Amino acid sequence: MPTRTLVVTDSTASLTPDIAAAHGIVVVPLQVVIGAKVYDEGAGGATPELVAEALKAFVPVSTSRPAPAVLLDVYEKGAADGFSAVVSVHLSGEMSGTFESAQLAARQASIPVHAVDSRQVGVATGFAAISAADVLAGGGSAELAAETARERAALSSSFFYVDTLEYLRRGGRIGAAAALLGGALSVKPLLKIEDGKVANLERVRTATRALARLEDLVVEAAGDQQVDISVAHLASADRAGQLAARLTERLAEQLGGREVWCGELGAVLGAHVGPGMVAACVAPRLE
Template sequence: MSVVVVTDSTASLPPEVAAERGILVVPLQVVIGARAHDEGSAEATPARVAEALRDFRPVSTSRPAPAAMLDAYERAAAAGAKQILSVHLSGDMSGTFESAQLAARDAPVRVVCVDSREVGVATGYAALAAADVIGRGGSVEAAAAAARDRADACSSLFYVDTLEYLRRGGRIGAAAALFGGALAVKPLLTIEDGVVTSLEKVRTTGKALARLEELAVVAAGDAAIDLCVAHLANPERADLLADRLRSRLEDNLDGREIWCGELGAVLGAHVGPGMIAVCVAPRL
């Protein structure tokens, strides 16, 4: 293959999908206590992260080092890649994109880096859009444009039980977290221009999830979409939301399955147990 797509583990692509599409995935790291583990390893599962957070053990995350990104680029080149498209989560949320840029300078082939300005599976859908263009014989520039367009079109919506974990990770201000905790509100959040922003505040979990459903339906409109529902330690509510959206958005999905599963360990470390997220991704 003359052009290979590389992304990172926060893109939340099922391993079988990444393998089928020839997408290389570079893991971020989860640090539990004093030990660092690659996301996706047996030591860095969502369940272990949720348990550590509940037990008030220190949990943090770390970007891939430039050397790890360079290793992925070198492996792709050794397998025959002439060019590489590297698609990653928002540079305002992680240093992963910066690592990709630094590694690209020393790569044995040309590397084009794309900051998706998104997180989670929205980045994954951007990487898949790029792979679609490459599969049709398109240029790396056309694939990069498709990745940016797909990410821009995505709506990432999520509910958290508390803003405390986002505050600990520096993803939301201390004042906002204190305000939310004091009022016992259930925040609905989104990603806007690469950062977490407040969307709405409601009083109960039930109202929050009902509102999340409505916002997802509005985001879908009349478009053909892909849809993902993710959670951390909240499978029953995630399954219920996926079932409701499957029924309400049947025409938009046109037989495509909703991806529904647990959020990766890295993102889970920043949102905490109980989180529910929906990504609505219009098909371009």
């Protein structure tokens, strides 16, 4: 009887239910705390709209990782369903305890669990999980699937524009001095994910220039490789739609007929960047 490996990721990976189901990926939600209420991230709980409204109204918003017991339940259900191993791909351990929860759960699981720290956020983690699922669908081992997920995440580039650094400062994802400098200069920050953390990339004077620069950065990162591209936003659909259209046009050859994904950022990540954010991820496709 052939062995079967389950792929697990978390809700910050920004995979739609349809895409996750198509690849057989199980998605575990993180939590969002709005005021005194705790919600699971997702359509039936914390939505991007709910978070954007709370942030605009200055209602306290925070996020929390899934408990190790929650992930262990998912792994054990997989074992009960006949899976013999798990590849569990999660957002950067530098910014969330989710990967640590996966490691702790893995120690207690009845089947081998390969926990992967993508050192990314958002759909870069999602693309890594999809690559793991593709390896398994092609008959590859759990070990190869985990290594492929790490490789795809490491090759990916994540850039984002925020209207203000205030929300990243509140969540402890960026230093107070950096946030103060951004506000004092009235500049529009462009940021990137570097070594698993949020890093300053450039400061641009206007939102229009920042988004034009974001577009150029994505084109530069793609080069002449075959890539998958995703654009995400929080309460900024028009800007995101325009960016996605421009990237579709400029990178037609590198996309090879694949569409640029474009949608609203999930509630957990949205809580840390605030309304007006636009992000783009470039994920080179592996041979």
